[in-house]
Amino acid sequence: MQDWLFRRGRRERVIDWLGLDSKIDSTVAETWAKFCDFWDAGTSFFARFRLRGWRRLLNEAASEGLTLGMGGFVVMYALAIPAFHEFNEGKFLTGQYAVKFLDQNGNEIGKRGILHNDAVPLDEIPDSLIKATLATEDRRFFEHWGIDVFGTLRALVTNLQASDVVQGGSSITQQVAKNLFLSSERSLQRKIKEAFLALLLESRFSKREILKLYFDRAYMGGGAFGAEAASQFYFGKSVRQINLAESAMLAGLFKAPTKYAPHVNLPASRARTNVVLNNLVEAGFYTAGQVHWARVHPAKIVENRNPSSPDWFLDWAFEEVQRIAAGKGQYVLTARTTVDLNIQKATDEALASALRKYRGNRVTSGAIVVLETDGAVRALTGGPDYGESQFNRATHARRQPGSSFKIYVYATALENGYTPTTMVRDASRACGRWHPQNYGGSHGGGGRMPLWMALAKSLNTVAAELSFAVGRDKVIDMTKRLGISGIRKTCSMSLGDYGISPLEHAGGAATYANGGRLAKPYAILDLVSSKGDLVYSRDRDEPEAPQVVSRKVAEGINWMMNKVVTSGTGGPANLPFTNVAGKTGTSTGPKDVWFIGFTGKYVGAIWLGNDDNRPMASGTTGGHFAAPVFGSVMSVIHTDMNIPTIPGLEPHPVQVAEQQRIAALRPEGEAAPTAQRNSSSLMSDKTRDALRKVAQALRKAGGIAEPTTPSSTGSTPDGPQPNVPPGRRADSVAPQNEPRRTTLGVAQPPLDGTSPRAVP
Template identity: 80%
Template sequence: MQDWFFKRGRRERTIDWLALDSRLDSGLAAAWSWFRDTWNAGSSFFDRFRLRGWKRLLNEAASEGLTLGAGGFVVMFALAIPAFHEFNEGKFLTGQYAVKFLDQNGNEIGKRGILHNDAVPLDEIPDPLIKATLATEDRRFFEHWGIDVLGTLRALVTNLQANDVVQGGSSITQQVAKNLFLSSERSMQRKIKEAFLALLLESRFTKREILKFYFDRAYMGGGAFGAEAASQFYFAKSVRQINMAEAAMLAGLFKAPTKYAPHVNLPASRARTSIVLDNLVEAGFYTAGQVHWARTHPANIVENRNTSSPDWFLDWAFEEVQRIAAGTGQYVLTARTTVDLNIQKATDDALTAALRKYRGNRVTSGAIALLETDGAVRAITGGPDYGESQFNRATSARRQPGSSFKVYVYAAALENGYTPTTSVRDASRRCGNWHPQNYGGSHGSGGRMPLWMALAKSLNTVAAELSFAVGRDKVIELTERLGVTGIRKTCSMALGDYGISPLQHAGGFATFANGGKQAKPYAILDIVSSRGDLVYSRDRDEPEAPQIVDRKVAEGMNWMMHKVVETGTAQRAKLDFTHVVGKTGTSSGPKDVWFVGFTGKYVASVWLGKDDNRAMVNGTTGGQYAAPVFQSFMSVIHRDMNIPTIPGLQPHPVQVAEQQRIAAMHPAGVAPQEQRKGSSLMSDKTRDALRNVAQALRKAGGIEEPAASPQPENSTGSTRSGAAPATPASPSAPPGRRADAAINANPAANHGTSLRAVP
């Protein structure tokens, strides 16, 4: 058969299909024959190696092991990725800075960083301290690769026999990883991260370097980090000079510095020291006779520092100093801070009491951030026990805010045409497969109500519908303006489904408290170098806070949040001497409960939950548990009743009476002396005089004069007032309907209303 296929250049050509078919058939037959011959040859070859009996079993086991090993490698790599994300090179640069911290009045409150003249080389650390630490914490430290498998198994057996946790299985490398990068939450996720980080540390550093990290960075109670600082704190001498009894006491602090610190519990410290001495003998480092002297001559403790160091605050302030001082070339610094030690103690005590009271509801952790209305941080309580875990939950933990996030949704609504009295419907559209439900499980009654009532009742349906109607992108843009970052656009975003830190949350609310001005949390007022040069001054180097939310919007939100406290879910936060506004929050589970609110003077964020993110007892809510904590410390930290009026509210009767009393103390036409701008009690003349004395002493000692640096007109200020006093308070009607006559009825009552930061 022939077929015309194509023509080229007028010449006809044909294709012989039979020949082509023949070639294809013969080619396939030849290929199949080659494959069959090759397969048979290969089979014959491998038949020579056919295994039988125990050899075959061994081969099968090896094959299965290889398969499982490959799968295990993939799983391990997946588990290692979160640990690698926790690794932060900046943690190793801590030693670059040595910072002494002062309170607002110039009193020393603590230090952070490794002082350059205090960094003790490992070779100069006494042999008893090194051996006591190894004998107690990790006897196989120089033998393992970061994870002591035998030590972990031994600790597991001992704990099972004692039916209690009496030995820890973490190696020194794992403890360094935890101290540098992780919290102390007791969870499998944290232990997995710790293990991988330990392996990473072992690959990056030598054993001696890791041991040096341990001696320099471990918290040892009393605000002291590292063996040298602890030795100075407890014995008033360098670690180079300690004896065996003192070394054993210090080595006993690594496990639980708060529990075994001698100034906290001396009998427990003595008992722990005795255990460390037993370990020295058991490990073969010393004989019983060599440690006998240390048993009969216990260490003498010298109290030479304030033991109530605001450690949570100082950790965060140290990060702020490093950020500010980066690029200046100055590393030995003195920083004056915004902390108030009385307020710090009040928040610490309030959280401790709450966790003790709520333990039956499985509430085991919490955090409090307290600011003034311009962002000046007065207190940070980052957890239940700083000695047990230095992880700062107030600044670093991102927990779901629940309904407390609705404030940002409602504020976005007010910015886009809604008012507190706008009628809204208790219902919401679907978003994909998600349909919002109110507390209790209903999808809304369908009834209508004013906007403020929906917030007071904390209706999920209304908040979700507002986010859809206004636009979730606008809500996210508002949160970013307020300093609340990382929020993602999701269907349930309005219900607080993405984590934020308590400090961020407090800073966001502070903007409403001061009438709409930016209130970024800050801790540092000024920084001075070791030569007396002013490296940083907030008054000099920071711009005035911009207006980032319209004042009417802030007033409207404050009026609505006041209704939340007066008639809604936050009634347990009320104070009898001043107005309180705020919002409760409860995440699903419940895993997190919140109250974030403020008076005219302070803003505070309270979070309660569990470090391992497990659920608490069903029915635990922010209104029942977090709001009373807020009320407990707010009731004691207001030292006088001259409290500014919250923008958008009437003055509280107690504040009206106080302002009238103050006005009556001054003759007509003579205004009370204005509060000095800033929080320092040191005048400019005093500061200049002290600087001149320092210069004179340097000259007398033959020390070169430091280069002159420009000084600000007022370097002693702390929190800037930022603007004129806030608009006088309005009546109880929603903003926009208040009577001007009522606003101006009592000018004395509005005196002193300022835009100061609220915690």
């Protein structure tokens, strides 16, 4: 039978598989042979370069050095990129705005913006000031390329010998880079950026230009930037006219302006001046005889500034002015602000006192913010020493809030069907490999308790489980509504694992204190141009605050936060004269401790920690360290006992007594304010009867006649009860084994101490 492959004329169309296989084999063999020949030829060629003995060692060292050098170049370039991103020649000016700030009563409290004066050329700056600055800050300024390696090593050795920081290692160029482009935050990342920017400045500008920038941009205390502005501020004359003693005083301010400012600490300033004069002699710029006159005739200052200038607040207020005035075409402005200098002084002193007290616990930094419940910032302390570091920790430091973040998690739970008395378990599911632990290391005992008690005890397990149950996206939405940005969805977000600034945190809590209306922090009340035109008015230009959280939810979280203070971790923040609601917070380490809380009038945020993120001593917590600071601040700033009632709570007895005292002073027939009538109607008969006795004692002490008031009825032996309709017994409102409720509808624990029933 004839094969179909060999049918007519079709054989040439069949693939010759044997021929194809032979072709592939021969091609591969030929290619391999050619490669082997090429390899042998190359090996033979390079064999003539084979090194032996010391030449080979030298070649190996050079090869390794080239490899390491290339790797080092790649690493250095990677580190330099963030620094180059910071380089912006537009920052060479402090700003185009010149702003005079007033307090809420119209008194001048400071200036910001173009406070320096560039009109003095370097040739007209006295030789004594230039030499004093170089001798003290950077003797090798004209010899190095931006980084003084030998000077840094010398300073390191000197500091080690003295066991203290007595000399700085930064060159003048590095200080210019920091002043122009970076913050004063102490961190390795900032030092790396500073070094690269110094090299960049040296490549772009001459030494004389860099020195002129240093004299024009360095902060020298008193709100003055630059040598000319400082000379006008301290001596009342141009820098052209200063003598050697005055030059030495100004040169001594570059290191720590507030610490050595003569109007703040004159003895320290003069001691620093003597150090500068010694440096002039050691550097060979002057002889001992030439500086003797300056020693015996120290510089005299002109007192022209309020030493209590709220610098931290003004820095932030200046940022707010630039934001508000953008696009309005006005640059010389007068701003009336919300600051209260008495409260500002109290927060400054409270932070300084706390840092002295907690020094043994390795606490070196902190921040305090105080605002009213509508968001008006009354005080802002951004760090321990403005002269040493102008980095504003209250507004720009984003630190982990720890458990203080739980107020947003629990408020989200209240929005999603939970109530303060809902029973929850001390346990939580795992999230990936992460499993929440309570303070002390346990994963929860599984016990049941009401929601308010879990917050009061600050149980991590319950907070984590709530975030999983209601949805972490909803918690993030809650923070965004309150004006808090940057929170990310993580397993441990309910425990405050992401950074938040004290000012943002205070604003978030203020919204709850404001009954759920947004309380975004603000500093500016009015802006007036140099011609007297009203550029901005908060009352005129800002819309009414929106209701971002329902009042019921705000009342519920406020009641629970009050339990944190009265029955939980925030006990040291409690006040004897008014109600307090708040929450403690402690981050892992511990690296941050917090207390965020409020009365009916003021909201406060307290943060303590370290700028370099070093852990504090073991056992440092927000309840033991930050809460007492809150209590001390609030005790000082509440000068009027007529304090509004926190939404969700009953009026405090002292506030009721104060309202009755005011009512007694009011002329007969004049109606009481609506807010007072409403708050008085919330009181039970027994509370009203007890507080009437307090008011009587206050009136007797003040010599006020006793008013005629009706007798109280309806008191019960168990304490304050809600108002009840006429004809009904007060104790018939709720059985003793049921959760009580205030007239605002917020559940309270039963009077006999038993656990309330679960709320569906």
